[in-house]
Amino acid sequence: MSILKDWKIHIAAFIIVVICELIGARKVQVGSGVLLFLPMLYAMVLGGIVSWPRLKLINVQQMNAASTILSLTTFILVAKLGLIIGPSLVKVVQSGLALSVQELGHFLGTVILGLPLAIFLGLGREAIGATFSIDREPNIAIIAEKYGIDSSEGRGVMSVYICGTLFGAVWLGLLAGYLSALNIFHPYALAMGAGVGSGSMMAAASGAIIAVFPEQKNEILMYAGASNLLTTIIGIYFCLFVSLPITEYLYKILTPIIGKNKANEQANGGVTK
């Protein structure tokens, strides 16, 4: 029972949950959109403060235990989403075409927006690992196998992975809440968009969409869950056989056009040595 032995983090997590749920959701108007602050956001921030190394409240072993528990509990999320989708399975199948086609947005959206920016900012081959996917665990494995984890591409994927772990959920929660409040997109479309392929990010994004459109809660969870499932399962194969080759190809074409410091590309990457 090695994981349960780290009782300190469980007590900390419990207290954090109680405090966050007592505070509840808060909205702040920004321009024509709304910044949504949900209990999950406070939970991440409070957890981060407790875990701040300088405070020495918990040690690295306990942080690792928290991380193991995190990956286990995302399975609870998957089960809950499946249970929500079940009764409306027919409805999901009816939207099957839209669901499948929007996956292209999930898989290629990272490259379309991320790669030109990464090259423009002067990243070398790190740009490939950084932008070919959303860089979660399965994607790291793809890069590690093809280039090695100590390569430029490996540093790129690891850097974005860490940023995703630290800010992914918070960022997507705020972004999804803001976009929802702008009323440009239909909640179903936003819900499908929220299925980015990471449990915590999907949860944060769909939670924010629900807070703006509470009366469509079930449909939002249904589409977000179905989309997330598709992204997770197809994603591994799509990233390996389609996204990565496309990213490589675009990198070669775009670097001479918008890249700077071409000769210096290795030194200019994500992680300074």
Next chain:
Amino acid sequence: MRMGETALVLLLMGVMIVVGNTIGYHYPITDAIIGYLIIMAVTLLGMGLAKIMPIKLPMVFWISLIALLATSPISPYSGVITAYTSKVDFLALITPILAYAGLSVGKDLAMFKKMSWRIVVVALTVYTGTFICATAIAQIMLRLEGII
């Protein structure tokens, strides 16, 4: 991790989820406890299936499959399962998950400090890109199909 330990961790999570669910979303506590136990059973069954099945597919697939079947129209207990599990709010599940995500932050901070601001900007753009591109395509597709 062994199944017994997994079950214990999930039970512990359940305590937090049910307490948060009662404070933040005001569902009846006994219904929520039963609901959580069902969700937990589905999760464990899916994990077990992933281990014994000869076809290697992600655990997420098997858990989803069992969950979908449990509440789909073909399941005889679909009504009961939906009634109880809907008493556990989705948002109540996320709060403890992100609390643990927060508690594990410290272990990545050392490496994060070594990263340049460029890669942080790129990372946020990558996550923005995947969300917005998929949303835009979904919007167009749902319009074309007349669903919205």
